[in-house]
Amino acid sequence: MRRIYHNGKVCAGRTFLGRPRTRHRCLQIEPDLTDLMAMSRDANELLWAWKGWRDAVGRPMRDLYPIYVNLSNVAAVNKGFSNEGESWLHRYEDPDFIDDIDYLWESIKPLYLQVHAYVRRRLVDYYGSDVVDLHGPIPAHLLGNMWAQEWNNIYDIVEPYPGHGAIDVTNEMKDLGWTAENMFTVANQFFTSLGLESMPRSFWAKSMMVKPRNREVSCHGSSLDFYKNKDVRIKMCTEVNMQDLFTVHHEMGHCQYYLQYRNQHALFRDGANPGFHEAVGDTVSLSVITPSYLNRIGLLQQSLSNHTESNINFLMKLALFKLVFLPYGLLVDKWRWQAFKGEIQPNDYNQAWWNLRKQYQGIQAPIPRSPHDFDPGAKFHVATGTPYVRYFVSFVIQFQFHKALCDAKGEQGPLHLCNIYNSKEAGRKFRSMLKMGASKPWHDAMEVMTGQRKMDAKPLLEYIQPLTEWLRNENQGKFVGWT
Numbered sequence: 001m002r003r004i005y006h007n008g009k010v011c012a013g014r015t016f017l018g019r020p021r022t023r024h025r026c027l028q029i030e031p032d033l034t035d036l037m038a039m040s041r042d043a044n045e046l047l048w049a050w051k052g053w054r055d056a057v058g059r060p061m062r063d064l065y066p067i068y069v070n071l072s073n074v075a076a077v078n079k080g081f082s083n084e085g086e087s088w089l090h091r092y093e094d095p096d097f098i099d100d101i102d103y104l105w106e107s108i109k110p111l112y113l114q115v116h117a118y119v120r121r122r123l124v125d126y127y128g129s130d131v132v133d134l135h136g137p138i139p140a141h142l143l144g145n146m147w148a149q150e151w152n153n154i155y156d157i158v159e160p161y162p163g164h165g166a167i168d169v170t171n172e173m174k175d176l177g178w179t180a181e182n183m184f185t186v187a188n189q190f191f192t193s194l195g196l197e198s199m200p201r202s203f204w205a206k207s208m209m210v211k212p213r214n215r216e217v218s219c220h221g222s223s224l225d226f227y228k229n230k231d232v233r234i235k236m237c238t239e240v241n242m243q244d245l246f247t248v249h250h251e252m253g254h255c256q257y258y259l260q261y262r263n264q265h266a267l268f269r270d271g272a273n274p275g276f277h278e279a280v281g282d283t284v285s286l287s288v289i290t291p292s293y294l295n296r297i298g299l300l301q302q303s304l305s306n307h308t309e310s311n312i313n314f315l316m317k318l319a320l321f322k323l324v325f326l327p328y329g330l331l332v333d334k335w336r337w338q339a340f341k342g343e344i345q346p347n348d349y350n351q352a353w354w355n356l357r358k359q360y361q362g363i364q365a366p367i368p369r370s371p372h373d374f375d376p377g378a379k380f381h382v383a384t385g386t387p388y389v390r391y392f393v394s395f396v397i398q399f400q401f402h403k404a405l406c407d408a409k410g411e412q413g414p415l416h417l418c419n420i421y422n423s424k425e426a427g428r429k430f431r432s433m434l435k436m437g438a439s440k441p442w443h444d445a446m447e448v449m450t451g452q453r454k455m456d457a458k459p460l461l462e463y464i465q466p467l468t469e470w471l472r473n474e475n476q477g478k479f480v481g482w483t
């Protein structure tokens with residue numbers, strides 16, 4: 001399944017959408033199809049890519065996935081679990097974990113519904129009501145992302161206040177001639193400004209920062225701990241744009257964690273829980289995204305902090321990235337837990353997937369699906385057997401971490417403008433948690449960092465609060481939810 005995913009290509013025929021084939025060769029998922037989904041505003045072209053990717057990689061996995069489920073369960077039972085899903089959940093060492101994440105989602109859902117209703121209305125305006133139903137789930141191919149998991153790429157369609165600055169510094173990065181290496185250097189400087197570790201010399205020599213020309217590689221960004229001195233590395237096909245600037249910070253956050261807990265016993269050289277590992281770099285990114293920091297590194301001239309309109313624009317962009325992701329972050333493993341438990345059977349796999357997509361995200365397939373399709377397999381983490389709920393956890397707790405570090409710095413202003421760059425106090429707090437690795441239950445690590453022992457959605461809701469009010473006002477008297 002991993003090989004099917006990595007070798008997956010979508011090729012246009014002799015003609016494409018009725019035109020002779022000119023710009024399309026065979027497209028890989030990264031960067032070709034990803035860029036197409038982000039940038040195309042042609043609903044037919046988007047549908048072609050959406051369907052093509054699922055035909056290329058989902059369908060061929062359909063008959064393999066039940067075998068994978070059975071084998072995984074055999075292995076899990078041999079480890080003393082009742083099924084593979086239970087084995088994954090064991091990492092969270094908490095019998096209430098599922099109840100807790102369901103509770104977190106319930107507290108975030110009202111805000112998600114507001115964003116969903118607003119975005120859907122703007123999509124109706126853009127594509128017309130024959131493409132998008134004003135009262136229905138949103139078709140999955142129009143949201144700027146192959147999996148409709150993050151919607152920030154269609155910010156241009158939904159921008160609340162056009163012309164008031166959206167803080168996308170991609171053009172500035174390109175104009176200033178930034179390279180992948182610049183992006184890695186800037187990320188490293190942020191961590192060292194907090195008094196944390198600098199990436200060692202071997203990191204710079206042995207990481208793969210750009211796509212090599214002479215061979216095919218898997219471009220899915222990842223970080224690696226070789227458990228040997230300070231040998232940590234990143235593998236990614238970095239492109240010069242703002243999204244990849246955040247991805248570089250994300251991956252370097254993993255490496256920072258590896259370095260911080262390297263003196264622990266080998267068994268404890270791991271995140272407090274998998275969500276913690278994903279949250280380290282993202283926590284830093286919440287500072288990197290601020291106007292004050294982008295200004296500091298020369299990517300933003302004006303400070304936008306005093307204008308309501310630009311603040312709303314900024315928070316909308318953030319919500320399209322971080323808030324909108326949460327239902328997807330939850331449902332991928334909800335589906336797999338059901339499959340591992342045998343609550344859904346192979347013939348129902350795809351229908352069950354779309355039931356969850358509709359229930360949690362308010363998304364539907366743009367064209368009818370059949371039991372021969374296997375759309376979950378079109379997602380990297382399903383194809384490669386990588387657990388996913390860690391990202392849901394991360395997207396909640398990174399705001400808890402951000403708030404805790406901003407408090408440590410003594411920051412007084414609104415949470416979304418807080419930037420912890422250079423704060424040794426914030427760095428000390430961060431380090432004391434990171435050094436623990438997995439040597440203590442994650443609740444203890446959480447307490448060291450935030451003073452709380454539980455996951456909490458309040459810092460996320462506090463961060464987005466100005467947008468919440470704006471959306472309630474904007475959606476007044478309009479249809480919210482889906483039928």
Ligand SMILES: [Zn+2]
Nearest residue numbers: 250254277278
């Ligand atoms: Zn990661």
